[in-house]
Amino acid sequence: MSCVNCAAKALLNKSSNTTEIAAEACGKLDSYDWLNDLPGNQNNDLVVEVRFKNTRKDFFLNDQQLFLKRGDYVAVASTHGHDVGQVTLTGKVAVLQMNRKNLKTAPDKTIYRKATSADIENWNKAKLREKPVMIRARQLVDQLRLEMKISDVEFQADGSKATFYYIADGRVDFRELIKLYAKEFNIKIEMKQIGARQEAAMVGGIGSCGNELCCSSWRSNLDSVSANAAKIQELPHNVQKLTGQCGKLKCCLMYELDSYMEAQQDFPDVLLELEMEEGIAYPKKKDVLQKIVWYGMSATDNSKLFSLPLARVKEIIMMNKKGVKAPAVNIKESDNKEEPKYVSFENELSVTERFKKKNHRRKYKPKQYQKE
Known part of the structure; x- marks a missing residue:
């Protein structure tokens, strides 16, 4: 080049x-x-x-x-x-x-x-x-x-x-x-x-x-790129994916940052827990651009989640402040949009580790013939 x-x-x-x-x-x-x-x-x-x-x-x-x-x-x-x-x-x-x-x-x-x-x-x-x-x-x-x-x-x-x-x-x-x-x-x-x-x-x-x-x-x-740009866009914390050939953070992390920061202004500073008729709903994750928040009825279990639009989340927060609990949510009916699939790179080998990995090929052993 x-x-x-x-x-x-x-x-x-x-x-x-x-x-x-x-x-x-x-x-x-x-x-x-x-x-x-x-x-x-x-x-x-x-x-x-x-x-x-x-x-x-x-x-x-x-x-x-x-x-x-x-x-x-x-x-x-x-x-x-x-x-x-x-x-x-x-x-x-x-x-x-x-x-x-x-x-x-x-x-x-x-x-x-x-x-x-x-x-x-x-x-x-x-x-x-x-x-x-x-x-x-x-x-x-x-x-x-x-x-x-x-x-x-x-x-x-x-x-x-x-x-x-x-x-x-x-x-x-x-x-x-x-x-x-x-x-x-x-x-x-x-x-x-x-x-x-x-x-x-x-x-x-x-x-x-x-x-x-x-x-x-x-x-x-x-210009220099701050690590806060990746945090605002909720990108996975993987150094190999976020750095370019120069060893610094990629310049393209700044291209969509303004859109994320503008969409982030519609979200509250802290996502509160929602009081539902069936219990407490805990916030798990959010999609900033689509303005969707995923909640779960368990603080530790993330298997069963349901999505709510940001406008509906604000309505429920106002209802909870007045002492009114939100009606129960049917998880199957409420989850109209698919849950985003996040790729985890924690188990991925680095470039240097790939070359260090041993080749476990089976060694060829000559057949031994018995003497008659």
């Missing part, structure tokens, strides 16, 4: 016309220009959004008034030298996207030209150095015994600079490491610390839902 396996690599090698490449090449955090087909959206704005390796994007100025469209590869200015990226947004949408990100300063870097065949060739040569450099960089980290991990390496298109993305729990003194890198690779070194979620977005992959990871396909705001 990384840029090394992107379809653009093969297309760039066999075609020198960069305008025909982007239609077939895919990338992470792809953007859609929803104002492209509307009248009056002419490409007369100076701001252009350009995407680079993985999820890195930046805004540039089109001072030369080049006619650019989504998918064009351009050579842009960098701090040292130049870089090559792909145009993702132009026109009004690029300005709206820049305002949405609340950038503190306006873009000051410019676009030099559309990428030529020489720019693409140098770019490919620089990208081929990334993997061997990353392997060697990890070896140097182990030699210095630094508590950090080199996650990825990104070379500039002209090959004069490389950015090393690393993960560390705390502050790391890598001054000696930078000297070794500069001596080993003969390039300008830049170190950037990232988190576990940013690393998962760079590497990419397939989630448990079967789709590409949200952080590497469309989600750009990687």
Whole structure:
């Protein structure tokens, strides 16, 4: 799922016309220009959004008034030298996207030209150095015994600079490491610390839902997820099911949280016991979205439960406050909706335990023949 396996690599090698490449090449955090087909959206704005390796994007100025469209590869200015990226947004949408990100300063870097065949060739040569450099960089980290991990390496298109993305729990003194890198690779070194979620977005992959990871396909705001989100949605307390490939709680736990919190407001803070004619009904569980509460006539036995709508539960509570007991409920007639089936993962083996499990195959024993 990384840029090394992107379809653009093969297309760039066999075609020198960069305008025909982007239609077939895919990338992470792809953007859609929803104002492209509307009248009056002419490409007369100076701001252009350009995407680079993985999820890195930046805004540039089109001072030369080049006619650019989504998918064009351009050579842009960098701090040292130049870089090559792909145009993702132009026109009004690029300005709206820049305002949405609340950038503190306006873009000051410019676009030099559309990428030529020489720019693409140098770019490919620089990208081929990334993997061997990353392997060697990890070896140097182990030699210095630094508590950090080199996650990825990104070379500039002209090959004069490389950015090393690393993960560390705390502050790391890598001054000696930078000297070794500069001596080993003969390039300008830049170190950037990232988190576990940013690393998962760079590497990419397939989630448990079967789709590409949200952080590497469309989600750009990687906020922290609280464990209270799973508690509000009454999800099973299973770490393997709630954590993603980054080892953190899944970002998708926040997608339906607002709906659950809005529906939760209709429920009382504490579900009280109901006084029925046949006895006390104890609350067992609830369905927040369907607004149904399951009760049982025994405090310990959960085999025989009946469901009541939330509105009916509130009516019975008001009746009990007035000293009136609710009429008996026929369990078979009242349970119109099926009881939700909860899956328990307590007995499920973890990934490591599966490999530790011994294979109890019956050993083959040769038959012993008696001598005559």
